[in-house]
Amino acid sequence: MSILKLHTFNPMDHGFRVRWLLAEMDIDVEIIERDFDSIKSDEFAKLNPFKRIPVVETEQGVFYESSAICWWLAQKYNSDLLLSPDDSNFPLMLQWVFLASSNFDSAAMSFAIAFRMQLNEKIIAERKDNLTEFLEPLSEHFVSNHWVLGDRFTLPDILLIYPIMMIASCKGLEDYPSLIRYLHDFITRPAGEFFKPIYQSIQES
Numbered sequence: 001m002s003i004l005k006l007h008t009f010n011p012m013d014h015g016f017r018v019r020w021l022l023a024e025m026d027i028d029v030e031i032i033e034r035d036f037d038s039i040k041s042d043e044f045a046k047l048n049p050f051k052r053i054p055v056v057e058t059e060q061g062v063f064y065e066s067s068a069i070c071w072w073l074a075q076k077y078n079s080d081l082l083l084s085p086d087d088s089n090f091p092l093m094l095q096w097v098f099l100a101s102s103n104f105d106s107a108a109m110s111f112a113i114a115f116r117m118q119l120n121e122k123i124i125a126e127r128k129d130n131l132t133e134f135l136e137p138l139s140e141h142f143v144s145n146h147w148v149l150g151d152r153f154t155l156p157d158i159l160l161i162y163p164i165m166m167i168a169s170c171k172g173l174e175d176y177p178s179l180i181r182y183l184h185d186f187i188t189r190p191a192g193e194f195f196k197p198i199y200q201s202i203q204e205s
């Protein structure tokens with residue numbers, strides 16, 4: 001039995017990051033599928049008072065916030081997806097971890113929610129427009145960099161791909177071929193086996 005339990009939505013949510021990281025590290029996880037009503041319950045509030053997922057239950061306690069969970073797990077299992085603080089690129093890695101977890105993530109979710117809930121076209125267009133200031137520099141970055149830190153695949157790639165994938169699933173990536181290339185290279189990594197049926201269902205939805 002796995003020592004880790006991950007509360008997550010079907011087909012996916014920010015818990016995607018945790019699942020992917022664990023797959024990269026070849027660590028088992030027990031998935032506890034949740035729906036929107038169940039995460040708004042008093043019972044779930046005992047796990048996360050903010051009533052959001054993902055949440056992990058571990059031998060060290062119960063935690064939420066996908067990027068924090070990923071950082072902790074990568075460090076706990078000594079993953080080479082994290083640079084050492086002595087590495088000259090460490091601050092750069094940190095910069096991308098926060099970029100992937102803050103404004104860009106919020107802007108991407110805001111667009112994806114509007115698109116999926118079929119809010120009025122003006123709102124969808126506005127939220128898509130708000131993404132441009134992120135997508136343009138990102139797209140430029142991935143013209144000359146294979147991964148976030150060049151040739152080396154690291155944790156911020158796992159964090160960054162979630163909002164990029166959500167945008168792609170809402171037809172928001174068509175104008176950015178380098179980001180389509182990045183997404184493709186990411187989801188075809190060996191760790192992505194578990195994800196193939198999930199990705200297909202997102203594309204079809």
Ligand SMILES: N[C@@H](CCC(=O)N[C@@H](CS)C(=O)NCC(=O)O)C(=O)O
Nearest residue numbers: 013014051052053054064065066067
């Ligand atoms: N910053 C949080 C975001 C968590 C989050 O917003 N999760 C969404 C699912 S992807 C959720 O629980 N939504 C429920 C709601 O908005 O009420 C993280 O990275 O874990």
